[in-house]
Amino acid sequence: MGIKGWVENQGSRVLIDVEGGEESICSFANALQIEFPENARIAELRIDPQPFFGYPDFSIRTSAAKLNTANFLPADISVCESCMKEFNMPGDRRYQYTFISCTNCGPRYSIIGSLPYDRENTAMSEFEMCGACKAEYGSPSDRRFHAQTDCCPECGPVLKLLDSHGIAVDSSEPTKTARELIRQGKILAVKGIGGYHLCCNAEAPAAVQRLRKLKHRPHKPLAIMARRIEAVYRICEVSEREKAILTGNRKPILLLDKKTPEYLPKDVAPKQKKLGVMLPYAPLQLLLFSDDLNFLVMTSGNISGMPICFQDDAAIKALGTIAEYFLTHNREIKVPVDDAVVKVVDNHEVLVRCGRGYAPLTIPLESGNEILALGAEQKSSVCVAGNGFAAVSQYFGNLNEFQTYQAFERQIEHFQSLFHFCPEVLAHDLNPDSLTTLYTKNRAGHKIAVQHHHAHMAGCMAENKLSHDAIGVIYDGTGLGTDGVVWGGEFLTGSLSGFTRAGHLEYVSLQGGDNVAKEPWRCATCYLFALGIDPHEFLPQVDSAYLNVVQKALQSGIKCFESSSIGRLFDCVSALCGFQAKTTYDAQAAIELENLSEENVTAYYQYRIDDTENGLILGYEEMLNGILRDLQNHVPKSIISSKFHNTIIEATADCAYRIRAKTGLEDVVMSGGVFENTYLLERLISRLRDLNFKVYYNRLTPTNDGGISFGQAAATCAILKENDYVSCDSGQSNQNE
Numbered sequence: 013m014g015i016k017g018w019v020e021n022q023g024s025r026v027l028i029d030v031e032g033g034e035e036s037i038c039s040f041a042n043a044l045q046i047e048f049p050e051n052a053r054i055a056e057l058r059i060d061p062q063p064f065f066g067y068p069d070f071s072i073r074t075s076a077a078k079l080n081t082a083n084f085l086p087a088d089i090s091v092c093e094s095c096m097k098e099f100n101m102p103g104d105r106r107y108q109y110t111f112i113s114c115t116n117c118g119p120r121y122s123i124i125g126s127l128p129y130d131r132e133n134t135a136m137s138e139f140e141m142c143g144a145c146k147a148e149y150g151s152p153s154d155r156r157f158h159a160q161t162d163c164c165p166e167c168g169p170v171l172k173l174l175d176s177h178g179i180a181v182d183s184s185e186p187t188k189t190a191r192e193l194i195r196q197g198k199i200l201a202v203k204g205i206g207g208y209h210l211c212c213n214a215e216a217p218a219a220v221q222r223l224r225k226l227k228h229r230p231h232k233p234l235a236i237m238a239r240r241i242e243a244v245y246r247i248c249e250v251s252e253r254e255k256a257i258l259t260g261n262r263k264p265i266l267l268l269d270k271k272t273p274e275y276l277p278k279d280v281a282p283k284q285k286k287l288g289v290m291l292p293y294a295p296l297q298l299l300l301f302s303d304d305l306n307f308l309v310m311t312s313g314n315i316s317g318m319p320i321c322f323q324d325d326a327a328i329k330a331l332g333t334i335a336e337y338f339l340t341h342n343r344e345i346k347v348p349v350d351d352a353v354v355k356v357v358d359n360h361e362v363l364v365r366c367g368r369g370y371a372p373l374t375i376p377l378e379s380g381n382e383i384l385a386l387g388a389e390q391k392s393s394v395c396v397a398g399n400g401f402a403a404v405s406q407y408f409g410n411l412n413e414f415q416t417y418q419a420f421e422r423q424i425e426h427f428q429s430l431f432h433f434c435p436e437v438l439a440h441d442l443n444p445d446s447l448t449t450l451y452t453k454n455r456a457g458h459k460i461a462v463q464h465h466h467a468h469m470a471g472c473m474a475e476n477k478l479s480h481d482a483i484g485v486i487y488d489g490t491g492l493g494t495d496g497v498v499w500g501g502e503f504l505t506g507s508l509s510g511f512t513r514a515g516h517l518e519y520v521s522l523q524g525g526d527n528v529a530k531e532p533w534r535c536a537t538c539y540l541f542a543l544g545i546d547p548h549e550f551l552p553q554v555d556s557a558y559l560n561v562v563q564k565a566l567q568s569g570i571k572c573f574e575s576s577s578i579g580r581l582f583d584c585v586s587a588l589c590g591f592q593a594k595t596t597y598d599a600q601a602a603i604e605l606e607n608l609s610e611e612n613v614t615a616y617y618q619y620r621i622d623d624t625e626n627g628l629i630l631g632y633e634e635m636l637n638g639i640l641r642d643l644q645n646h647v648p649k650s651i652i653s654s655k656f657h658n659t660i661i662e663a664t665a666d667c668a669y670r671i672r673a674k675t676g677l678e679d680v681v682m683s684g685g686v687f688e689n690t691y692l693l694e695r696l697i698s699r700l701r702d703l704n705f706k707v708y709y710n711r712l713t714p715t716n717d718g719g720i721s722f723g724q725a726a727a728t729c730a731i732l733k734e735n736d737y738v739s740c741d742s743g744q745s746n747q748n749e
Contacts, residue, residue: 208313262369464491471723489579500577515628
C-alpha cells in the first residue's frame with residue numbers, strides 16, 4: 013500500500029506505527045479489519061495522529077521488553093489445512109512430521125514460558141532451526157514468516173515409544189507401532205498439546221472396560237476422538253452449527269446427541285444421551301487412525317480427580333499402572349491445559365469447560381486496578397483483571413485435591429510472571445473456610461469477598477455487557493449465603509456491584525455434611541422426613557439401617573444444615589427415580605435424571621410460591637407429593653423426570669414474572685451449575701421469552717463454577733468503582749451484600 017513505519021510485539025500486544033497519505037492509511041486501516049489472520053482478534057481499533065517521522069521503509073522491529081498493557085495470550089490452535097496438505101504429501105520435507113505448524117496453527121499458550129511471544133521464550137527455544145527453517149522464518153512471503161514453532165525433522169522435536177516403566181521400545185516408526193498396539197486392544201498414554209491422554213480403541217468393549225477399571229472411572233462419560241467428520245456422522249446427530257465447531261480451528265470436545273441404536277459400546281458413555289466428540293487437532297493424533305480404526309477413546313491422562321499429567325517422569329509414575337505404553341516426545345509443556353468442552357444451546361456455542369483452544373479467555377472488563385480473582389473450590393479457575401481486560405485461566409478441578417491446589421498456585425505465579433502482574437486487590441468467596449479465601453490470608457492487598465451466587469450473576473452480566481439492574485436466576489449445588497445458610501436456588505435482583513435476595517427455594521434441613529452431594533438418597537431421606545413421610549417405601553435399594561441413622565440424626569440435629577440448594581432437590585428426585593447408589597462423579601445423579609427425560613412431555617406438577625416479607629419462597633411439598641403419587645401409580649420414570657423438569661421451568665418463570673411485577677425489571681440472567689442441564693436451560697429460555705423477558709445466559713464463560721473467578725473479578729471492578737477505590741494496602745476484607 014506504499015506506507016512506511018514499523019510493527020513490534022510489546023508484551024502481549026502488537027503496536028503498529030505507520031505513515032503515508034490519508035487515503036493509504038485509511039485503506040490500510042480498513043484492510044486490517046477485513047483481512048486479519050484467522051486467529052487474530054481485534055478488541056478495539058483506535059487511530060492516533062502523530063507528527064510525521066519520515067520512516068525510510070516498513071520493518072518488523074525486535075520485540076520490546078516493555079511491561080504488558082493488556083492481558084492477551086495466544087491460545088493453542090489445531091493444525092491448519094495448509095500444513096495438512098504438506099503433512100499428507102509424499103516427498104515434502106515435512107511429510108508425516110508430527111510437529112508441523114506455521115503462523116496460523118500449532119501450540120501457543122501451552123509452550124509459553126514468558127512474554128513477548130518469541131521463540132526464545134517458549135519450549136521451542138531448545139530446538140535451533142536448520143538452514144531451511146531459518147530461511148522460511150525470515151521470508152515475509154512465507155507462511156512460516158516469524159512462526160515461533162517453525163521446525164522440521166532435521167531440527168525439531170522427536171517422538172519416542174516407551175513401555176509402562178519408561179523404557180524405550182525399539183521402533184523406527186513409533187506412531188505405526190502405537191497404532192498397531194491400539195488395534196491389539198492396548199491402552200496408551202499419548203502426550204498431546206497440553207498434557208497426556210489415555211487412549212484406546214473405542215470400538216473394543218474390553219479395552220474400554222479395562223481403562224475404566226484401571227482409571228477408577230466407572231461411570232463418567234469418556235471423550236471420543238473420531239478420525240474425520242464423516243465418522244462422527246455415523247455415531248451422532250450433527251447440525252451445521254455443530255459441524256462448524258467440530259471442524260474449526262479450536263477443535264474442542266463437543267457434546268452431541270447420540271444416534272440410536274448406539275454405534276459404540278455403551279460403556280463409553282453409560283446412561284447418557286450425548287457423547288463428547290472431537291476431531292484430531294495435532295498431527296500426531298492423525299497417525300493413530302487407520303481405515304479400520306476410526307474412533308479412539310481420548311480421555312484426560314490422569315487418575316480420576318487429579319490434574320492432567322504433563323511432565324514425562326510424573327506421567328510415567330502416575331499412569332504406568334493404567335497405560336501399557338507411552339507415546340511421547342521431547343518438547344516441554346510449559347502450561348498444562350486439558351481439552352475444552354463445549355455444546356450448542358439456543359443455536360449458540362456455549363463453553364462448558366475452559367481448556368485448550370479457549371484458554372486463557374480474554375474478555376473486556378473495565379478496571380482501574382489490578383485484580384486477582386481466585387474462583388471457587390470446585391471446577392476451579394483464576395482470573396486476572398486490569399488494563400481493560402480480564403484473562404480467565406483453564407479449568408483445574410477440585411482444590412481439595414493437593415495436586416490440583418498446587419496447579420492452582422502454579423497458574424497464579426505463571427500469570428503474575430507473564431503479565432508482570434502484582435495484584436492490588438484479591439477477590440475471593442464469601443465463605444471464610446473456602447480454600448480460595450484461606451489462600452488470601454498471607455497475601456498482601458485489599459481483599460473483597462464476593463458472595464458465590466452474586467459472582468455467578470455478575471459474570472453472566474459482564475460477559476453479556478449488562479451494566480443495569482437485572483433479575484438473576486442462579487441455580488447450583490452449594491454456596492454460602494449472606495445469612496450463613498447454604499444457598500443454591502436463588503432469585504436475585506441487582507447489578508454487578510450488589511444484589512438483593514428476591515426469593516429462593518424453600519429451606520430444607522440436610523444431614524451428612526459433604527456426603528449429601530455424594531449420596532443422593534440422603535437428600536431424598538431429608539426431604540421426605542421434612543414432609544413427614546417414611547422414606548423406606550420410596551428408597552428400597554438403601555439399607556434401612558442407613559435410613560434410620562439419617563432420620564435419628566435429623567431429629568437430633570447432628571451434622572445438619574439448612575439449604576435452599578436446587579441441585580440437592582434434583583439429587584432428591586433422582587434418588588426417588590432410582591439413583592440410590594453413591595455418585596462416582598460430580599452431579600452424576602442430576603445428569604442421569606436429565607437423561608431420563610423425554611422431549612414430548614409437557615405436563616408438570618403443582619407447585620406453591622409464597623410471597624413473604626423476605627421475598628418469594630418456592631415450595632417443594634406439592635411437587636414432591638405429585639412425584640410420590642406417580643411412583644405409587646407406577647408412572648414411567650422418564651415421565652416423572654420430564655414432569656419434574658417442566659415444573660422447575662414453570663415455577664421459575666412464574667417467580668420471574670412476579671419479581672418483574674414488583675421491580676419493573678425486564679432482563680433475566682441465568683447462571684449456576686444446574687444450568688448445565690440443557691433440557692432445563694433451553695426450555696426455560698423459551699418460556700421466559702414467551703413472557704417477553706430479555707434472557708441472558710453464559711456463553712463465553714462456563715455457567716458452572718469454572719466461571720466464578722470471572723464473576724468475582726467483574727463484581728469487584730464494579731464495587732471498587734462505586735466506592736471510588738484507588739489503592740489500599742490494608743488486608744481488610746469487605747463483604748459483598
